Amino acid sequence: MDNYFIFVPMNRINIKDLAKLLSLNPSTVSRALSDHPDIKSETKERVKAAAAEFNYLPNLHARYFRQKSSRLIALVLPEFNMYFIPGLMDGVNTVLKDSGYSIIIFFSDNSLEREKEIVNYCLSWVVEGVLISLSEHTKNCDHLLPLKDAGITVVLLDKVIHSQDFTTVTIDDKDAARNAVQYLYENKKTHILGIFANPSLEITRLRVAGFTSAHLDAGLPPPGDEDIVYIYKDTKSEWLEAKLLAKNYDGVFVMSDELLMYSYASFRKLQLYPQKISIVAISDGILPIQLYPQVSHFLHSGYEIGKKAAAVLLSTKKEPSGVFHHVIPIQLIRLDSVV
Amino acid sequence: MDNYFIFVPMNRINIKDLAKLLSLNPSTVSRALSDHPDIKSETKERVKAAAAEFNYLPNLHARYFRQKSSRLIALVLPEFNMYFIPGLMDGVNTVLKDSGYSIIIFFSDNSLEREKEIVNYCLSWVVEGVLISLSEHTKNCDHLLPLKDAGITVVLLDKVIHSQDFTTVTIDDKDAARNAVQYLYENKKTHILGIFANPSLEITRLRVAGFTSAHLDAGLPPPGDEDIVYIYKDTKSEWLEAKLLAKNYDGVFVMSDELLMYSYASFRKLQLYPQKISIVAISDGILPIQLYPQVSHFLHSGYEIGKKAAAVLLSTKKEPSGVFHHVIPIQLIRLDSVV
DNA sequence: ATCGTTTGCACAATCGATTGTTGTGGATAA
DNA sequence: TTATCCACAACAATCGATTGTGCAAACGAT
Structure with missing residues (x-):
């Protein structure tokens, strides 16, 4: 008489369960959910109805693992200041939120060592793009080259080092x-x-x-x-x-x-x-x-820089191109302080 | 004479390549890298040296997919304000940065609908914990229950709704x-x-x-x-x-x-x-x-709330416990404005 | 009636890493 | 000498989803 402990109530439905419920093959279910033309519409509807009913959600690790992508964009920041960073994040989020990408965020705490660790994390997570504002101890971008070699789009923003290797977005x-x-x-x-x-x-x-x-x-x-x-x-x-x-x-x-x-x-x-x-x-x-x-x-404006950098990243992914140094125009705000 | 375009230079080394290079089985390489006692130390050193030399980095999607975990914590915020949120993020990051978890961030834009979508994202990403500050249109936490059902630790912070289902961290x-x-x-x-x-x-x-x-x-x-x-x-x-x-x-x-x-x-x-x-x-x-x-x-203090919430989340994961409502003490800062 | 051609789905391989099981050579004990 | 054990690795299954291929039934044309 052993004791059995159920630690995690596995009530999560996967594509195999769904296929079994419908007496279909997992491949058919997969294609039905993605509107593949091989599947007749009656079947598609059955599958979609069942997916909704049983609350089927795809496991993105499995999907992206198979597809060799991740729909993940890394945002790497040196620190959290109250002024610039919030606007920057807002801008990045504004552009990315409806693009199907999720944002994974890292803080380098202004340490080059940590920045290198983060680069490895990005590689390990197979992120599809990196938006990075460099730490103040970073003197060159050599440690970012593995990202480039891996085919990952990198955009430097705000705190950047200009080079022929990476696109930048800054003000002049x-x-x-x-x-x-x-x-x-x-x-x-x-x-x-x-x-x-x-x-x-x-x-x-x-x-x-x-x-x-x-x-x-x-x-x-x-x-x-x-x-x-x-x-x-x-x-x-x-x-x-x-x-x-x-x-x-x-x-x-x-x-x-x-x-x-x-x-x-x-x-x-x-x-x-x-x-x-x-x-x-x-x-x-x-x-x-x-x-x-x-x-x-x-x-x-952090907001503008964030927006531009994210937009550049997306467009570069869609249509790869060379290295550009984008410059956001600045604007004089006249208030009290000059007389 | 077809033209062949090489889009992505696959120069990424995986565990199989590494195993082949070393004339070992992938399983042996895996165990060597994680210091399994079955592997003799000489082999371990060979493997580790090769891993370092060829810059082997594990694919975390594959690893966590197999291990049924993700080392991902979701941080869900209603919006980006300049005052409270930066401190909160800083606090969360302070606690999580050395814990091996990565932070994946979502903004609900104060929309209940979007909040529901985000819950699904969290499930799809198989995150291990969710820190969430609710949108202003959220009237109850029913939409968070699927997270709980899936065994995902949820901590509400700052903008919360008290219930018997979820732990909260707020000020009084x-x-x-x-x-x-x-x-x-x-x-x-x-x-x-x-x-x-x-x-x-x-x-x-x-x-x-x-x-x-x-x-x-x-x-x-x-x-x-x-x-x-x-x-x-x-x-x-x-x-x-x-x-x-x-x-x-x-x-x-x-x-x-x-x-x-x-x-x-x-x-x-x-x-x-x-x-x-x-x-x-x-x-x-x-x-x-x-x-x-x-x-x-x-x-x-957003910082204190963020720190506390992240700490509570980690400790709940280590040692599951009931629902608590944590209250951060407030403190009077006397400046000029009361005479 | 015969031979294509669709149509609609099943089968099986695969992604990269982990892990339970099995197998082998050598040392030790019986 | 033979049996036993251990150290060390190889083998193989697996996670969930996607995707190339195969194949039967249905249909149309000759």
Whole structure:
């Protein structure tokens, strides 16, 4: 008298069960459900009715395993920030939700090692496409090549490294920074401090380049080392405040929402803004309108980048093509902060 | 002379190829890679070396298909808001990232129909757990029962409906609202307006209940219909402003970040805040400190809820247990807004 | 009546990995 | 010497769905 324990009540119907119920062959059931012309319509209806009645749902692992596809798109993000990422995800989801693809999401936590692990995961899951925003410790895209070799479409977005191997979707970082400075200059600001993130990011280097070249274009003396500050996570706000007071700045360029959030309190506390300086930022658009007074910015829309990247990925899958570097146009949002 | 196009360069190594290369049986390779005691260590090393050299990665569809599991957790969200969801995702990811599970994400777009579709997707993907925050049109959890029947662990979080069928993780909504009002009352505010979201949400009803009962506890007259406003997406701000001026309010309770964002401009524009009224909100904590002046709030942390829900899910999978309703403690963050 | 041609379905192989069972050579014990 | 056992791998079935092929019945044309 053994004891039998039933751990999982297997009440899940598969295609074989369904076939048995209908006295048909599984292959017939499969073809009926996918409207194969070989199956007469009466049979199709019987099969579909039974499938609905018994709540048959195909096992996608089995299906995609056989079909050598997965209908899975990986979204790989370096971290979760409040500003840019939500819009990006929204944009990606908007494009993919009705395409039959599901989104599998990974966070690299800004670690190259983890990014490599994730690449392996993507290969193991046989995903059909990868949307990736790189970690800040990633210096090249070699670790993504196995994806390409496996025939998996890869699109880099936002935090990218330009190369001839992978398509990218970004804003024109250099141009955005250049325009921001020019906008300040047009409003008679000539002493401009630039606040930037980690200089090892391509996105930072490009924005610094734009910042610098705009000075030259405007006939201003090029910014000195003291006019460009790089802020890391552990930078003390006192240090920034000293920089702010070191010169008689009349304009500030802030390269991201995180930095705007970080530095805004100092502007207010030192009574620099709006009294003495004007501010222009590059931003996703949410934070600047929440602040008081608001901040003019060049709109760097995560939503648009996400939408574009997902769309590019889908169209590349439909019709393979070469490597492109897509640039999302930016847009000046004029608010209070430049006078 | 036909033309042959090679669409996908199949350079992916599977376990059979590896076995052939090593003159071994696939089963031996499989056991070697998983350190089965039947395989001698010399063979194991040969196999592992070859696997590394040829970059062998297991096909997880095949593996999990055979093993009847998937190592996939579904995260189902009603929409993407800037305040609560990012923290929630961060919390979920923090717990799951090292557990061997991958996160597959779905957005219901606040549609019950889509939610049902997603349930089917979860079944089709044979996910091992579902973390779900319900859509605002969801009135009961019947559509989740198939998940339960299939033996899939389900945890409702934040936007939930309490029932005896599913475990939930929330804050004590009623208590949070009650405490908020009490806090205002302790600061001598006696004419309080409550700003609430869609009254069909359980979360709204609970907070309204707390709002009302706190009046009674404090000996205040219960709030009239005019003291409770429900704001939908298309509500005009003029309407709210009329309400704000209709009575001589000295306190306002705002039930969420979205509503705080929505109404804050009106408070400022009408010069009610900080001049005439005090504000207390329930918030994820980000927005209130960005506003100027800042807003005191009861911290409703998406991060904590996400972490807890994911942890509960994992522990339930390890050791199945009954239905629990977990409540995350809230915490008062005193900032400028109550005087 | 005979020979195609459809029509409609069954049969069987297959995807890649895991796992229960079987088999073999060598060492040890009887 | 023969029987027994163990270590190590090979063999084969299996998961659920898809898909190439085979084949009988039905039909039409000659």
